[in-house]
Amino acid sequence: MNVTEQARLSVAPMMDWTDRFCRGFHRILSREALLYTEMVTAAAIIHGPRARLLRRDAPENPVALQIGGSDPEELRRATALAAPFGYDEVNLNVGCPSDRVQSGCFGAVLMKTPGLVAECVRAMIAESAVEVTVKCRIGVDDQDPDTVLPDFLNQMQDAGVRRITIHARKAWLEGLSPKDNREIPPLDYPLVHRMKTRFPELHLSINGGIAPGMIEDQLWLMDGVMVGRAAYHQPWDILGEADRLWNREPPCKGPVEAALAMRPQIVAWLEEGARIHQITRHMLGLFHGRPGARLWRRVLSEGAHKAQSPAEGLALYDAALDQIRGAMAAA
Structure with a gap:
C-alpha cells in the first residue's frame, strides 16, 4: 500500500504531542493510518541536533516529516538532509498560527504569499525521493477564503504538489492565541468540499474539528481525513477500528x-x-x-x-x- 492510500486517515502533526513515543503508541492501534511528526524547522534540521530531531523508530512507518520554513534554499537543504532518516513523505507547514512561527515568517502567514510557497515546494520536490505535500488553512485574517483557497491550490498544483491537507478554518494572526485559532474561527467544511469538486485531480484531505463518528461521512466527499486533538485525547475511538477503512482487521481487539x-x-x-x-x-x-x-x-x-x-x-x-x-x- 502506498502513502497516498494510507493518507485516507492521518493523525495531524501536533507540537509537543506527536513525538516518536506518541507515534509508536498510535502505530500499536493502527497499522495503516499515516502519522506525522511534530513540525521541525528547516533551520533546526540544518544547524541543530539533526539526529535527535529527526530520529524515528522503524515500526512508525508510514510516517511523514513536517517541516516549517519559508526560504526555498533552506527548505531544499533541509529536505536533502532529512532524506537518510527514511520518512515516507515530507510536508510543508502552511497552517500553524503560533507567534513563534509567524516571527520566522512561515506557517499560516504564508497563505498571504502563495507564490513564495510555490517556490519552496518546487525546491523541496527537486531534492526529495518521496512525495512533498502541503498542509494549509483556508485563509488568514481578512482574506476571502472563496478566492484565496482556490488560487492557493492552483499554484500548489502548478508547482508539482499532488496532495494537500486543508484545515477548514481561517487563522487569525493577531488577536487569537494558537489555542483559540484551533477553536474559535468557524469551520467551513462546505468550502473544502467544493475544492475537491473543483480540483478532482488533487488528493485533498480535510482537517479541523473532526470527531469520532465523522470520518466515514467525510470520506464520501474527500480523499482523506486528518484528525488532530481527537486522535490524541481519544486514541482508541479514532484509531482502534481505523484499519477497517482499508478492509484490514485492527491489530488490537480493545x-x-x-x-x-x-x-x-x-x-x-x-x-x-x-x-x-x-x-x-x-x-x-x-x-x-x-x-x-x-x-x-x-x-x-x-x-x-x-x-x-x-x-x-x-x-x-x-x-x-x-x-x-x-x-x-x-x-
Whole structure:
C-alpha cells in the first residue's frame, strides 16, 4: 500500500504531542493510518541536533516529516538532509498560527504569499525521493477564503504538489492565541468540499474539528481525513477500528489489548534511557469514556514523574494496567 492510500486517515502533526513515543503508541492501534511528526524547522534540521530531531523508530512507518520554513534554499537543504532518516513523505507547514512561527515568517502567514510557497515546494520536490505535500488553512485574517483557497491550490498544483491537507478554518494572526485559532474561527467544511469538486485531480484531505463518528461521512466527499486533538485525547475511538477503512482487521481487539501490546515497546524505550512519563503522557486517553478511565489517568499522571528507574516506571505501568482491568471486570 502506498502513502497516498494510507493518507485516507492521518493523525495531524501536533507540537509537543506527536513525538516518536506518541507515534509508536498510535502505530500499536493502527497499522495503516499515516502519522506525522511534530513540525521541525528547516533551520533546526540544518544547524541543530539533526539526529535527535529527526530520529524515528522503524515500526512508525508510514510516517511523514513536517517541516516549517519559508526560504526555498533552506527548505531544499533541509529536505536533502532529512532524506537518510527514511520518512515516507515530507510536508510543508502552511497552517500553524503560533507567534513563534509567524516571527520566522512561515506557517499560516504564508497563505498571504502563495507564490513564495510555490517556490519552496518546487525546491523541496527537486531534492526529495518521496512525495512533498502541503498542509494549509483556508485563509488568514481578512482574506476571502472563496478566492484565496482556490488560487492557493492552483499554484500548489502548478508547482508539482499532488496532495494537500486543508484545515477548514481561517487563522487569525493577531488577536487569537494558537489555542483559540484551533477553536474559535468557524469551520467551513462546505468550502473544502467544493475544492475537491473543483480540483478532482488533487488528493485533498480535510482537517479541523473532526470527531469520532465523522470520518466515514467525510470520506464520501474527500480523499482523506486528518484528525488532530481527537486522535490524541481519544486514541482508541479514532484509531482502534481505523484499519477497517482499508478492509484490514485492527491489530488490537480493545484498549486493554492495546495497552498490553505497548508493554514490550515501553520496556525497550525505558532500557534506552527514556522516562516513563515521556511515554505514558500520550496514553492517558486510551480508555476515554470507559470504566476505570479516570483511575488509569490518575495512576499514570500522579506516579509517572516519581518513577526514577526503568524498573519503577514499568512497575507503575503494570499497576495502572491491573487497576484498569479490575475496574473493567467490575463494571
